[in-house]
Amino acid sequence: MNYLDELTQELFTFFNGFSSWENSVIKTSDLTVAEAHAIEVLGKHGQINMKSLAQYLGVTTGTTTVTVDRLEKKEYATRESIKEDRRVHLITLTEKGQRAFAEHHQYHYNLTDQILAVLSSEENEQLLKILKKINEEAF
């Protein structure tokens, strides 16, 4: 097996491991995958409108309408209109939504911890540096 092969395999094994870890974390909560992703975006970016939310999630606004409907019903978020432009609805996390975000974030920390635990401190630094590079330049 050559170098490119090997790295490709490890990259996708890593990605799949991450994926199934995420899904299993979400399954322990009251949220569906779509809802959890929306909460992540809202927690990170604060109040945003439907269109931005759709763009961050990589779906259509129609899809986002449905997702936010559910989040409102479950009391994780609310729509608020603004007087500047009456077409726009800002989505805001409720108290409950913010708690869910914080909790999910804690899971992320836990996974990072788990990863750090198997690496030397030198490797930790290398990993951070490499990820920064890739995130800035490769995608």
Added chain:
Amino acid sequence: MNYLDELTQELFTFFNGFSSWENSVIKTSDLTVAEAHAIEVLGKHGQINMKSLAQYLGVTTGTTTVTVDRLEKKEYATRESIKEDRRVHLITLTEKGQRAFAEHHQYHYNLTDQILAVLSSEENEQLLKILKKINEEAF
């Protein structure tokens, strides 16, 4: 921002970048995400039965039945029964299925290339070593 924070953020940015890259690649094909994942597993592991396929995909056998139905209809895969155990159906990629797998695999190589391009050869080696460790021990 502390170290743990920073690494967590980079890890999830990386994961999300990977995710949306994957989805956009799949969207250019004739396949849905579920179908593409099934083809990936079948291409990697060869002939397997429904239960193994479901386990690799992390879904129930009911879900897998539907996915394989669709793959058969689109002529990417076939079910074959074996005489040793008449309950078991082995799923096999057709010629067309193998071509789809090879094509998808090529995309993976391309992404790896893209990632390698922004790293020094020293960093490449560090990344491979680190990913191997994480994949073996952290998940």
Added chain:
DNA sequence: ATCATATTGTTTGATATTCAAACTAATTTT
């Protein structure tokens, strides 16, 4: 050998996800 148990895979009924296209209401451009 026979009966109970376990296993493989399918079906069913329900909910969730997603999109494209049509639509409404509001804003901006001409």
Added chain:
DNA sequence: AAAATTAGTTTGAATATCAAACAATATGAT
């Protein structure tokens, strides 16, 4: 003021998914 654009919702359709019930087959215990 009319036309064009924009934000968001609704609708109709296909896909995804699960849990539970089910059918067919295989295995184990007595």
